Amino acid sequence: MIRNLDITTLRSFVAVADSGGVTRAAGFLHLTQSAVSMQLKRLEELLGLELLDRSGRGIALTASGEQLLVYARRMVSLNDEVIARLTDQAFEGEVVLGVPHDIVYPAVPRVLQQLNAAYPRVKVQLLTLNTISLKQKFARGECDVILTTEVDLPPGAEQLTTKELLWVGAIGGSAWRKQPLDLAQGRHCIFRPMVLRALESAGIEWQTTVDSDSDRTLEATVSADLGVMALMEGTLPPHLEMIQHGGQLPDLPAHNINLYTAEGGEVLQTLATLLRAAFRETAKPRLKVAG
Incomplete structure (x- = not known):
């Protein structure tokens, strides 16, 4: 049958x-x-x-x-x-999605593909900026949906997942052993204040090895073994690796990936649903759901 x-x-x-x-x-x-x-x-x-x-x-x-x-x-x-x-009941218009550079892959391209399949006449403008800039744009109404990396859960935010913050360096590199520690963290990076507090609490001297907010510049500096940086787990580019420092560098606080969605219709709600699914799917090997 x-x-x-x-x-x-x-x-x-x-x-x-x-x-x-x-x-x-x-x-x-x-x-x-x-x-x-x-x-x-x-x-x-x-x-x-x-x-x-x-x-x-x-x-x-x-x-x-x-x-x-x-x-x-x-x-x-x-x-x-x-x-x-x-x-002929297709939606039209433009949606502005803001995502920090380091969490674009692998989830966001798949979400954009799914949204385009559901709403082929809707144009999605993807902005890749740091969390601080994205929250400012969202507050001014310049973004419809944003993702952020934050240690807390501010009002209006929805937590999608939590990931560890890791010390990252060049593959096989030794920059993390140097004193003072050469740090390659963006000037306006949301992780920078917590990284500096952790280093200072541990009594580790540090110095800025490159003064930039360009993600590519910072990654190139670290991949050349000229410094270290902090990134969220699961976001490391292939030319960098987690530093196995054996406790010589301080622990860093875990961070949320948060979702902010403006008031809107079906398209924005669908985009939010797709983002929830994409990030929660990669968060745990076994999905738990409450009754």
């Missing part, structure tokens, strides 16, 4: 995984919590599989659920692409 998967049910399943729980997914889908729960139950009955592990305090995707999530994303995305391309 042929069994057909329903796009509405798959959309609910994806929404639960992406939003972190049935309650939040119901709000996003404009459905009741019981309606979403019923759709998940029907999906499990149709496939004859358990997609959610409800044995713990929260709800986790089973191995089958994680496998289905990959296909469900593709099917929902393809459905939305067909609707957008074959109807």
Whole structure:
């Protein structure tokens, strides 16, 4: 007997995984919590599989659920692409997305591709600036959606994930052993004040090896083993590596990747949803969702 998967049910399943729980997914889908729960139950009955592990305090995707999530994303995305391309109800306009340079890859290009498939007539302008500049532009209404790297969670921000801040140097380099320490951290980098406080608290003398806010200039300096810098885990370019300093350099505080979204319609909400999914998907090997 042929069994057909329903796009509405798959959309609910994806929404639960992406939003972190049935309650939040119901709000996003404009459905009741019981309606979403019923759709998940029907999906499990149709496939004859358990997609959610409800044995713990929260709800986790089973191995089958994680496998289905990959296909469900593709099917929902393809459905939305067909609707957008074959109807005249396409959205038009421009969206300004601001992202710090060091967290653009690998998530943001995939999000831009997905948004373009869903809204081919919407132009997305991507700005890559430091967190301080992006927050200023967002406050002035010059950006519709921004991502930031911050140690806290300010009002109006939504935490997508938390990542460790690492000491980074040239591959096989020794600049981190020198005293005073040559530091290649941008003048307006959000990490700089915390890096300096950590060094000073540890009694480590330091000096600025390059005075620049150009990410490429700073990375080139570090890759030449002329200094060190701090970057978030998962954002290291291939020509740099984490320094295995064995405690000779101080620990650095973890940072949030935060999301700020302006008031807007469907396109902005979809962009925010795609960003949540992209960053939470890479945050943990096993996705946890609260009931």
